[in-house]
Amino acid sequence: MSTTNSPETEPAWWTGAVVYQVYPRSFADSNGDGIGDLGGIISKLDHLAELGVDVVWLSPIYSSPQHDNGYDISDYRRIDPTFGTLEQFDELLEGVHRRGMKLVMDLVVNHTSNEHPWFVESASSTDNPKRDWYWWRDAREGFDTGEKGAEPSNWGSAFSGPAWTLDPATNQYYLHLFAPEQPDLNWENPEVRQAVYEMMNWWVDRGVDGFRMDVINFISKDPALPDGPVQPGKLWGDGSQYFVSGPRIHDYLQEMHREVFEGRKAELITVGEMPGVTIDEAKLFTDPARREVDMVFQFEHVGLDHGPGGKWDYKGLDLRDLKTSWNRWQKGLAGTGWNSLYLNNHDQPRLVSRFGNDEAFRYESATLWAALLHLHRGTPYVYQGEEIGMTNAPFESVEDFRDIESINHFYEATGPLGHKPAEVLRNLRIMSRDNARTPVQWTAGEQAGFTSGTPWIAVNPNYPTVNADTDRAADQSVFRFYQRLIELRHKDEVVRLGEFVMLAEDHPTLYAFTRTLGGGSLLIVGNVSGDTLSLPDDAELADQVSGGTLILGNYGDEPTPELRPWEVRILRTA
CATH class of the missing domain: 3.90.400.10 (Oligo-1,6-glucosidase; Domain 2)
Structure with missing residues (x-):
């Protein structure tokens, strides 16, 4: 397991890397059964290599009854027949490595099927x-x-x-x-832990390059399992204080490192998905000297548009809240630890619909958010379809959904809780995980080129205009913009390791920050709105913007004195 930069070590390879998440069920179908599979992923490896990503992370492909789309695993050492065979997995692994990329598996060991x-x-x-x-x-x-x-x-x-x-x-x-x-699983039992480590070693010996660990900070529970508080409008208690980053979590992760990663010569990567993790806890989890995980997935920023009733009580995003949150995490892990940078994944609705404008300014808002995310300090994650600006889907009824969380919420909310179906559906359309799980839109052809059969969940009907072929051929290409962002991280040490400083934190629509390393400095400014934005009355910032050299922007022409709708500029400054 690598370490972040320190006076004694070289920066870890993943400080300059970009990860691409594949949700296999929805990526590409090679056999016409309507479900994505390993053969489909193999057929699209050149797309990922051309994008320039360094790591491919696969959501679960293990044997599973698929009650939670593969996150309920019935055999950790078999590939589910839905996705293919172990021989195909080996072919995929070889193809990833041959193209200079690494392959990371999803590790789901808080629970089994x-x-x-x-x-x-x-x-x-x-x-x-x-x-x-x-x-x-x-x-x-x-x-x-x-x-x-x-x-x-x-x-x-x-x-x-x-x-x-x-x-x-x-x-x-x-x-x-x-x-x-x-x-x-009961991680208090040492036999459980050893069985998990043995399975992990089996995959690493096979050649995988690391793990993204699903809700890994839930594995240590208070053995008393006591009651939790009941929130207004809820039927059940919140026991999270007894299992989120529980009493022995650091012991378990350090033991996992010793049993699986210690002494390995390969440059592996470990990512801990950790709902509810705090900055102080994240510093412990990602401190290289403690040998736990390389980076964490935290969820603070993707909960900022939740209302008092939680995820399904959508209130919209106040940009100032996001700036405050990201600034805290950038500062908090600047000295020790490392950030995972993401806005999309298989559990979140589509970025451009949630925080951008998926109609009049789809290209501009998709690329603005990409630039803001990738220019922070940390390892960026691209979720499948994000690189072509895919949007939320227009779900019309509960029958259109496939996600167990969404369906269960609808029936609980409209039943015991007595909410109106139309209001529940409105929030499902905005926040459901199924928005991220509609098939990747490859072409303008039938079923968006995802399958020759009937897809397991309907293709977004906007696929004739939003698809990889059309985007890559367009003058305004989200794909090409992502390519240039990834290339910039690969080549520029300021992007990889530069100090982060937030600017204009209280401004409601301007997102501005600097990255500085040695004598190099970058200024990133973005207009997070559909209106033209005059820069604030800040002489220093105005001078930097006017005097900077444009490296990359999403309008492409000579910069204007004002920021246009959803415009972002990456500037090299003196």
Whole structure:
């Protein structure tokens, strides 16, 4: 495992790298069954190589009943037949490496599928040797098993409903922070941890270059599993204080490093997805001296448009909130640690629809956000379709959705909570994870060139105009803009390692900051709005903008005194 820069070491390779996330089910289908697969990914490797990315991260392709689109794993060492075979995986791995890229696997070890042999054994009897591999508890004292309120604690699941499900055969409840089909592993049991490390070593020995670790800061729970507070309008308690970055999380990650990564000669990468992580915790997790993970995925910035009721209570983004959040994280991890930079992934709606203008200024707002993100200090992540400016989909009814979180929320919100279906659907259209999971739009042909069959989820109907072929041939190409951003990170040490300073933090639509290293300095200014923007009455900033040399902008012509709608400029300054 590499380290970030320090006086004693060279900067880690991933400080100059860009990661591309592939959600295999929706990327490209090679056999016409309507579901993306390994053959489809292999067929598009040249697209990724031409984009210039350094790392390809695959969302889960393991054997799975697909209750949560592969994040419920029933066999960690088999490829799900939906996606292909282990031989095809080896072909994919060879193709990635031959093009000078690395391959990262998704690691989902907070939970397994309830069809995993470990859980099947665990559930077979109360005295099975694997019973303690998962979290089992009796009904709450004073309640009959199966009675409402009998759950061992009041925790709610991330996918609606209780976080406990009764197993009638053994008359006990098991814990699942997500779907009932995703029981949580008990990391207190050393046998569980060793089984996980053995599996990880099997993949690294096969040639994979690291792991993105799903909700990895949830693996350590307070063994008492006590009740959490119940928020207004919620049916279940919030137990997060007892499992988010829990009591032994640092012990477990340091042990994982010793058991899997210590002594490896390959330049591996480890990314911890960590909902609820704080800056102080992230500094510990990513401190190279502690040997835990290389970088973390935090979620503070993608929760800023949530209302008091959470994700499904959409309120829109105040840019000042985003600047404050990103500035805190840039400063907080500047000395020790490293940021993951993202606005899109498989769990977030499409960037250009959420924070930009996906109609009149789709190209401009897509490229503005790309530049702002990639010019921060950290490792940028590109989610499939982001590089061509894909948008949210116009879902018309709940039947159009496939995501378990979205569907469960609709029925809970319109049932026990009594919300109006039209209002619930409005927020689903904006925030549902399915927005990121519609098929990648490759061509203007049938089904956007994704499949010759019927896709598992409908293609966005705007594919005749928004697709890779059309974008790459256009004068205003989102793809080519991403290419130039990635090339800039590869070539410019200021982009990789320069100090970050936020400017005009209180301005409602101007996003401006500098990156400085040695004698080199860059100024990035962006107009995050559909109106023309005059620069604020700041003589120093105005001089820098007027005196800087334009390296890259999304309007392409000579800069004007004002910033045009959704305009961004990257300037080299004295």
